[in-house]
Amino acid sequence: MADLTHRDVEYVLGETAMRGLVVAPANARALPTVMLIHDAFGLGEDMIAIAEDLAARGLTVFAADVWGDRATPTAQPEIGPLIGAMAGNRHEWHGRIAAAHRIASAQPEVDRGNIALLGYCFGGSSALEFIRTGGRARGVIAIHPGLDLLEDDWSEAAASGVQAYIAVGSIDPMATREQRIRLENALTAADLDWEIDVYSHTTHAFTSPKSQNSPHPELFAHHPRNASRAWRATTGVLDELFQTTGV
Template sequence: MKLVLLLISFLFSPLLQAALHEENVEYRAGDTVMKGYLAWDDAKGAKQPGVLVVHEWWGLNEYARKRARMLADLGYTALAVDMYGGGKYSEHGKDAAAFMNSVTARAGLAQQRFEAARELLASRPNVDAAKIAAIGYCFGGSTVLNMARQGVDLAAVVSFHGNLATQTPAQPGKVKARVLVLNGAADGFVTAESIAAFKQEMDKAGADYRFVNYPGVIHGFTNPDADRLGKANDLAVAYDAEADRQSWAAMRELFSEVFKP
């Protein structure tokens, strides 16, 4: 009996030991200390694709960390990116707007901070540096789209309820990444004109993109805290469970294509 138990323990011990790993990481972008969050599951493989997760305008909060853990469960090493420095976040709209504006108002700063995070993720020993993608929510969605526009070396970018407008439209041949935009059709922050302009921009640039509109869905539809935060800050945002499910499935489908062995 003891021999049987020892054999079972030997056979299954790697599975029992394998678990989700989480790590708070510090890195630099210029003179600013950034505080990110890494998640991975070593049971999913020794060399994994990497995914950058760019937060909503609230900052690097628990929601961004949760998405990183969900990606780790799918077999990716995920880095929840700090775009504001020092790991700042707030649940107050005025603070969040100030954080966001401090980045967007300075030309090149968002890309510098994104590239620093990408470099950190690519340097991880369990990450396949040739297979890195990025996803983003709200401000983060706009950020990853802009990184694709700038030709950052990414396999794919996925924008969840992100702003589509830009001051630096993609130039022909510039976009390397597959682009997936997941949008609420009733999002008051994304106009029909901006959607049309985005599609025209992507077509002219020759980008490989897909745009998905979820009928009747408004801004923030992936975040279960959207209703609470919207009410507290008088913002037209709301969670939609079905759109959340469908958009995550669309992301998974794209990643299964771009990260084929």
């Protein structure tokens, strides 16, 4: 792997202390940047590996810490209340994503005018909500986001020029056909450039190694082939957004 810099970045919103992570090529300055928003399991090894892969391709990555204190919950009894707290207090949820974006924009390795958001699961929902509520970025990539967490008013994103790429499973109970159609209609009404890929025989969290040997495969299960497809699509979108080659 290329010579990479890893640097913790502490930031605070209200009473919540968060510890994000910059991963970038050594001695990087003002590179195109991915703001990575973790899944329900927090900013752990899986997300850091994604950050390192993108940084090895010549990008700066700012990995947000949405839960605070770099928490990495491991089971539903821990995860459910965390997501519920955000869905039940959108001001706090949106504030944490906006705070991460502000802190990312202030880092010397980051080109503040050249930031794209990449989120997985809950992080994908977070990235879409950031754009929906008027946040600005070059693009947003949401991999198996919970569409059930999104609200429908995209008027603040209208004509923002954001390019949106979304990948979901065809049998994801958190991204049903009806929810996909509603999102398509909202993105179209907001005049965004969007693409939604739907993978057959695929449910929620299909890229996550933690969903291997799932106790509830009808709800979430790893799908290696479609995880690879989604990764190729992700890097392709980033290549287009940043007008680079080999990203």
